[in-house]
Amino acid sequence: MTLAxxxxxxxxxxxxxxxGKQLTFYTEGVGLTPLADDAGxxxxxxxxxxxxRLTEAPDLRPxxxxxxxxxxxxxxFDQLPALASSLVSMxxxxxxxxxGTGDHLxxxxxxxxxxxxxxxxxxxxRPREEWIWRGGQVQMATLYIDPNEFVAxxxxxxxxxxxxxxxxxxxxxxxxxxxxxxxxxFYVDALGFEQTFELAGSALFVAAGGYHHHMAMNVWNSQxxxxxxxxLGMGVVDIVVPTAEEIAKADERLRFAGHxxxxxxxxxxxxxxxxxxxxxxxx
Numbered sequence: 655m656t657l658a659x660x661x662x663x664x665x666x667x668x669x670x671x672x673x674g675k676q677l678t679f680y681t682e683g684v685g686l687t688p689l690a691d692d693a694g695x696x697x698x699x700x701x702x703x704x705x706x707r708l709t710e711a712p713d714l715r716p717x718x719x720x721x722x723x724x725x726x727x728x729x730x731f732d733q734l735p736a737l738a739s740s741l742v743s744m745x746x747x748x749x750x751x752x753x754g755t756g757d758h759l760x761x762x763x764x765x766x767x768x769x770x771x772x773x774x775x776x777x778x779x780r781p782r783e784e785w786i787w788r789g790g791q792v793q794m795a796t797l798y799i800d801p802n803e804f805v806a807x808x809x810x811x812x813x814x815x816x817x818x819x820x821x822x823x824x825x826x827x828x829x830x831x832x833x834x835x836x837x838x839x840f841y842v843d844a845l846g847f848e849q850t851f852e853l854a855g856s857a858l859f860v861a862a863g864g865y866h867h868h869m870a871m872n873v874w875n876s877q878x879x880x881x882x883x884x885x886l887g888m889g890v891v892d893i894v895v896p897t898a899e900e901i902a903k904a905d906e907r908l909r910f911a912g913h914x915x916x917x918x919x920x921x922x923x924x925x926x927x928x929x930x931x932x933x934x935x936x937x
Contacts (some may be wrong), residue, residue, distance in 0.1 A: 655907060657846040657865030658900050663824040664892030664937065665697065665704040666727050668772060671886055673710040673771050680706060682778065683766075684729065685740045686816030700822035705729055709889060716771060717885040720876050722830050722928035724888035726765070726773030728827030737764075737778045738805045743748035744776075745801070755804075757797040760785050760866040764801060772887055777825060785866065792850050795858070826861075826868050827828045829930060830876040834858050836902045836927050837871040840906055844911035845924075845932070846904055868893075875928050882929040890923075891930065894937040 670676040677696055680686045686698035686705055694710040706727060717723045717896045731737040739826060741764055744751065753765040753773070763777035786793040837858050841847050847860035850867055856874060859867035871893075873879075901922050908915045908924055915924035922934040 655846060655903055656848050657862040657904070658896050660896045661862035661868070661900070662865075663826060663862075663868055664933075665699075665707055665933065666827055666891055667709055667822055667889030668709045668724075668727070669709050669711040669714060669886050669889045670770055670826045671710075671712050671714070671716075672770070673708055676708050679751075679768050679852075680708065680750065683744050683751075685736075685743055685820065686729075687818050689902070695827050700729070700731070700817075700820050701898060703821070703823050703890075705822070705824045707889075711886060714884060714886045717882075720879060722882050722898055723883070723885065723930065725828040725830045725870075725872060725875075726775045727824070728763075728775035728777060728826045728828065729822060730761075731776065731778050731820060731822040733815075733820065734778050734808040735812075735815050736817060736820035736822070737762075737776060738808040739817055740776055741805055742809070742814045743799060743817070743843040755799040755801055757799050758794045758866075759797075759917055760792060760794055762799055762804070764799070764804075770886060771830070775825075779866075782864070783813050790849075791852070792859075794851055794866065794915055797903045824899065826870065828870040828872070829888075829928075830871060830879065831871040831926075831928055832876060833873060834871065834877040839911070840913075840926050841869060841871065844908050844913060846907055879928065881927070888930065893934050895934055896936065898936055901936065904934055 675815040689699045697707045699705045751766040756763045761777045762781045766774045850861045851859040857872035859870045861868045
């Protein structure tokens with residue numbers, strides 16, 4: 655059994671030390687819009703769609719580079735001019751955070767690092783009819799994109815678009831884990847995602863509904879990492895499923911595999927083998 659084809663990502667919680675600095679980065683840099691403001695926390699999104707929730711946690715230590723946890727948060731923009739406008743904003747305000755580009759065949763992506771060391775991917779999907787599948791795996795690569803040429807192509811002489819009117823979502827969440835087989839056992843066999851791509855035993859990509867990936871796990875920095883400590887960085891990953899029946903099926907699969915999810919009547923919460931917290935809800 656697999657997760658329903660309409661399953662998608664909800665929002666990602668980031669636990670941050672300096673809420674003001676991080677809020678400025680994600681709003682004035684990336685271009686996300688504040689949607690909800692609680693004590694010590696702000697939810698940001700594109701349009702009315704939540705993408706990231708910043709939660710202030712000044713007493714937590716930063717995660718080490720080789721620990722399990724977040725590799726990057728990936729924000730997908732629906733319109734190419736909006737992505738280009740976000741890039742202009744980032745290059746003007748946070749040029750030191752630029753970390754590279756990637757034409758992944760299925761998408762065009764640009765990478766940054768936020769002020770507290772969390773990876774951030776800003777991307778746009780190519781049309782699904784252009785994706786190539788072979789043997790049940792979507793074909794992906796990492797080819798160079800010239801960011802200046804990208805901006806010139808999709809903005810030209812026009813002013814950057816108003817990102818408060820842009821649309822998009824949390825496209826995927828990419829994790830650092832201790833090993834790929836354990837990740838596959840949890841995310842595919844127990845949770846119910848489908849494997850869409852595996853990279854030579856060092857990275858696994860999984861999704862629902864034929865997307866290229868809703869989540870990914872790699873060991874590039876974290877081979878052999880054990881369970882996470884309570885650190886800054888990724889908090890809760892929200893996954894949205896279409897029905898309560900999907901929640902029940904996921905609960906059954908996880909328990910059969912030896913995991914111990916909890917259900918509060920609305921959301922199913924479970925820890926992966928590295929104590930990354932996932933929450934399934936109906937939406």
